[in-house]
Amino acid sequence: MPLTAEEIQKEIEKTLNGRFLPPSVIDELVEKSIEKKLSKTEIKKIMEKVIEVYERNKIDPSEACGIVGAQSIGEPGTQMTMRTFHYAGVAEINVTLGLPRLIEIVDARSTPSTPMMNIYLKDEYRKNADLAKKVANQIELTELNEIAEIETDLTELTITVRPDKETLDKKGLTVEELVDIIKKIKKIKAELKEDSSILISLDEPSYKNLLDISEKLKTLKVKGVEGINRVIIRNEPGEGYVIYSEGSNLEEVLKIEGVDPYRTTTNDIQAIARVLGIEAARNMIIQEAYDTLMEQGLNVDKRHIMLVADVMTVDGTIKAIGRHGVSGEKASVLSRAAFEITVNHLLDAGRRGEIDTLEGVAENIIVGQPVNLGTGAIKLVMKREKLRKVE
Structure with a gap:
């Protein structure tokens, strides 16, 4: 008879015997043990192995994890390509990759240079080509000059x-709908003719007004979401239809019926922070940076990237790694001065009467003191008299 979740939990606690494992790991062990119908002996063997691996992977006290993280991302980063654009598979969508994309992420830019979205659909929509096309038409921005000729009679x-x-x-529109959209423009009258053309006359006729209205009509939004210029539908194996967009507007896209809000992503990290919150933005920084490195064939441990993401989002907003963000806001004067614009930092600190407590790495190196990391973190005094007595 298979063990219950409660029995498995008791067995895990018994095997742990006061040792620590993260709750998420324990939950996963319980889940998998139920799924695989494991016996008490098997659970014990697995637990011993998990504890061994976990203990081996823990970092030592006072480990310089920041420096290790910086090296682990920076060294492979030197191998990254400088090319900015790349056509993503068969869908000709420009994507910023390589070093330019990594710089964009850590600089916390307000908008990416090539914003794009991966829009996943709900069950009935992703299996049906017509429904997927319908959703795509609602997303892709369509302007009047794309679907009609505009003639001006002077x-x-x-x-x-x-x-x-x-x-x-193709866009799922009718001429009548078009007339209604045009009528929303102020100070004009729109009339549908027998040949399906639309005649527009002005309330206050003049050459200037005519040219102004003509220009306004060209860029008149007929359908779609602002900011999304083009969409491509692809049938992905095991997934069904997925929509890829050039341009991004997360807030509006999530409102469209048929879009799966739980899986749809954008490479605009600031938009994610605004719409879904800082935790979602942190996860996206990790994922985007990791994917950028992996695309170049550079295998970097995710935990180094997690450290960068944590530093960038620790106070609830996304901060750049640089003098306008994390580095420029350090409490230490010497650390700020060591990074950039040295003289300005020192003059400002002198004017304000700042005190440097010398707690970080850079400031201790500047004054020639041992750093509070690794072996330098331990204050150890050896008493020779006691040592002689022992001898």
């Missing part, structure tokens, strides 16, 4: 819009 002071029937069908 003698009559009117504008004629001639919609392309084929493009309208």
Whole structure:
């Protein structure tokens, strides 16, 4: 008879015997033990191995994890390509990769140079090509000049819009809907003609008004989400239809029916922080940096990247790693001065009467003291008299 979750939990606690394992690891062990229907002996063997591996992977007290993390990301980073653009597979969507993308992430840029989204769909939509196309049409920004010819008549002071029937069908629009959208522009009248063209006349006819309205019509949003210029639908093995977009607007895309809000992602980390919160943004910094390195064939342990993400998001906002962010806000004057614009930092600190407590790495190296890390973190005094007595 298979063991219950409670019995497995008791067996794990018994094997642990006061030793520590993270709760997430214990939960996973319970889950897998139920799934595989393991016996008490098997659970004990697995537990011993897990504890051994966990103990081996713990870092030593006072380990310089920041320096190790910086080296582990920085060294492979020197092998990264400088090319900015790359066409993602068959879908011609520009993606910033390599070093430029990594710099973008740690600089906490307000918008990425090539914003894009991976839009996953709910069950019924991802299995049906027509439904997926319908969602894509709702997402892709369509302007009037893409679906119609706009002619300006300078003698009559009117504008004629001639919609392309084929493009309208493709976008799932009707001429009547188009007329309603055009009518929303102030100080004009729109009238549907028998040949399906739309005649636009002005309330206050003049050449200036005519040209202004003509320009406004060209960029008039007919359908779609602001900021998303192009979408591509791809049938992914084991997933169904996935929409890839050039441009990003997470907040609006998540409102569209058929979009799976739990799996849809964007490479705009600031937008994730605004819409989903700082924890989601932290996870995205880790994932984006890791994927950028892996794409170049550079295998970096995720925990080094996690350390960077934690430092960037520790106070609830995304801060850049640089003089305008994390490095410029250090409590130590000498540490700030060691990074950039040395003279300004020292003058400002002198004017304010700042005191440096010499607790970090850089400031202790500057004054020639042992650093409070590794062996330097231990204050040890040897009493020779007692040692002689022992001898």
